[in-house]
Amino acid sequence: MKWHKKLTTDLREFGIIKRLTDLNSFQFILILPTMLIFILATVTIVFGVQHAGFNWGMVFTWVVWWGMLIALFVIFGRGWCIMCPFGALGEWVQRLSLWWKSKWGIGLNLKYPKRLKNLWMAIVFFVIFIFLDSGYGISNSPPLTAGLLVVLTVGAIWVGLIFEKRTFCLYHCPLTAFIGIASMMAPFEVRRKDADVCRQCKTKACFNGSENTYGCPMNVFQGSGVDKNRDCILCTECVTSCPYNNIKMRFRPFGYDLWNRKKGKLDESVGSIVIAGAVTIVSLFLVLFLTPVRSAVSSILFSGTNPGDWVRIISIGFLFLGGIAVTLLLMYGFSYLSKRFSGVKDIKAKAFFVNFGYALVPLGIMKFLADILDHVLRTWGAVFDVTRALAKDFPLDRVYASELTVRQLVNPAWTYVMQLLLTGIGFGFSLYVAYKLSQRMFADRNIAFKAFLPIGASVFVVGMAALWALSAAL
Numbered sequence: 001m002k003w004h005k006k007l008t009t010d011l012r013e014f015g016i017i018k019r020l021t022d023l024n025s026f027q028f029i030l031i032l033p034t035m036l037i038f039i040l041a042t043v044t045i046v047f048g049v050q051h052a053g054f055n056w057g058m059v060f061t062w063v064v065w066w067g068m069l070i071a072l073f074v075i076f077g078r079g080w081c082i083m084c085p086f087g088a089l090g091e092w093v094q095r096l097s098l099w100w101k102s103k104w105g106i107g108l109n110l111k112y113p114k115r116l117k118n119l120w121m122a123i124v125f126f127v128i129f130i131f132l133d134s135g136y137g138i139s140n141s142p143p144l145t146a147g148l149l150v151v152l153t154v155g156a157i158w159v160g161l162i163f164e165k166r167t168f169c170l171y172h173c174p175l176t177a178f179i180g181i182a183s184m185m186a187p188f189e190v191r192r193k194d195a196d197v198c199r200q201c202k203t204k205a206c207f208n209g210s211e212n213t214y215g216c217p218m219n220v221f222q223g224s225g226v227d228k229n230r231d232c233i234l235c236t237e238c239v240t241s242c243p244y245n246n247i248k249m250r251f252r253p254f255g256y257d258l259w260n261r262k263k264g265k266l267d268e269s270v271g272s273i274v275i276a277g278a279v280t281i282v283s284l285f286l287v288l289f290l291t292p293v294r295s296a297v298s299s300i301l302f303s304g305t306n307p308g309d310w311v312r313i314i315s316i317g318f319l320f321l322g323g324i325a326v327t328l329l330l331m332y333g334f335s336y337l338s339k340r341f342s343g344v345k346d347i348k349a350k351a352f353f354v355n356f357g358y359a360l361v362p363l364g365i366m367k368f369l370a371d372i373l374d375h376v377l378r379t380w381g382a383v384f385d386v387t388r389a390l391a392k393d394f395p396l397d398r399v400y401a402s403e404l405t406v407r408q409l410v411n412p413a414w415t416y417v418m419q420l421l422l423t424g425i426g427f428g429f430s431l432y433v434a435y436k437l438s439q440r441m442f443a444d445r446n447i448a449f450k451a452f453l454p455i456g457a458s459v460f461v462v463g464m465a466a467l468w469a470l471s472a473a474l
């Protein structure tokens with residue numbers, strides 16, 4: 001068998017993977033270590049040394065967790081979600097069970113309003129989340145990080161007590177729009193095997209659950225032929241529920257969902273553009289305009305000190321919203337040009353915008369990776385220093401580490417080359433996706449190519465902004 005055929009084989013054909021994913025407790029086994037680490041991180045953030053660089057919970061959260069989350073979704077999509085303690089806490093309280101099927105849940109199990117079943121709220125929460133980091137320095141502040149952990153925990157439990165299933169993970173988590181959209185690019189999927197078996201299936205247990213299982217907590221119905229990873233948290237509940245062993249888990253080509261999903265959606269398209277805009281045009285705006293905007297704002301307001309420096313917060317907020325608005329307008333403008341170039345009259349520019357927004361996903365994700373890479377490589381050494389300090393005062397972490405290794409694990413010049421490479425790969429892949437999307441829209445190759453040209457140009461502009469922001473930040 002050729003290597004790529006082997007890769008796309010159902011991984012459940014491997015005995016050990018089948019045995020593990022057949023376990024009802026599979027997800028719990030993965031969550032348990034992260035839950036213990038989360039509890040320890042929270043204790044150290046609240047009681048430990050109040051310095052971001054010396055606090056074990058802070059270093060672990062913003063170096064290990066953040067780096068791992070991003071690395072995981074490049075390969076497994078929502079790979080973090082399967083072991084995330086926040087979503088699990090909401091689910092455990094709602095069901096009054098850790099993994100077994102319980103008769104007594106305490107959640108009200110209300111249906112979530114149909115008009116709110118979209119990504120809009122999640123996109124706003126995501127923008128607030130990354131703004132809190134850039135503007136408010138949440139990753140440098142133990143009290144703010146503790147606040148974020150409390151908000152996520154209380155939010156997941158509270159929403160879990162009111163609404164059915166994982167409503168928090170579907171529509172409220174500040175990460176869901178980001179990892180949901182990114183997971184559409186990931187080369188891994190959970191899907192039904194045989195559509196005929198699903199058609200004849202009476203129980204639809206993958207969705208409805210069975211005597212011993214709950215069914216999909218994310219309202220994904222495998223029997224209908226899932227076309228994208230967006231909502232799949234890889235929990236394997238459908239795998240254990242399906243009585244016909246009709247679910248497969250397999251690797252597949254990168255980016256597959258971006259051009260193979262059934263229908264484009266405005267919220268997904270805007271989410272894709274916002275993610276890309278936040279790490280490209282916004283980054284560039286911050287590098288180029290923060291100083292002049294700050295001095296303009298400081299002529300109206302008094303400067304403070306971080307994290308309560310309102311001049312800085314307002315200036316960054318202004319550039320954030322401005323950068324995202326410019327990226328959206330840019331994509332809309334080029335979508336309009338794409339319509340004009342294609343020569344079609346009966347398709348609105350909005351339809352082009354919805355179709356082509358997904359093209360920016362690879363560029364946005366790879367630029368995100370490039371940004372995180374620098375941070376992780378520079379501060380990774382500190383993880384060992386703060387862990388040694390934690391061992392001296394476990395679990396309160398009130399002892400300062402004698403040294404903090406904050407040198408690059410990889411030479412800065414090589415880190416920069418790797419960042420350029422990642423961004424370049426994202427840029428090239430975004431161009432490829434844009435071309436696939438134009439082919440998806442138009443069967444005629446000539447029209448497809450004409451429609452692609454302006455979108456290719458918009459990817460070029462955003463890609464150049466990403467590279468400029470990288471080099472200017474050096």
Ligand code: SF4
Binds near residue numbers: 085168170173
């Ligand atoms: S959506 Fe958010 S809360 Fe839910 S599992 Fe994923 S990261 Fe955790």
Ligand code: SF4
Binds near residue numbers: 206
């Ligand atoms: S339970 Fe299995 S066979 Fe039935 S609809 Fe779901 S995936 Fe298909």
Ligand code: SF4
Binds near residue numbers: 217219220236238239
């Ligand atoms: S589709 Fe299956 S693996 Fe994905 S979230 Fe639903 S139950 Fe879990």
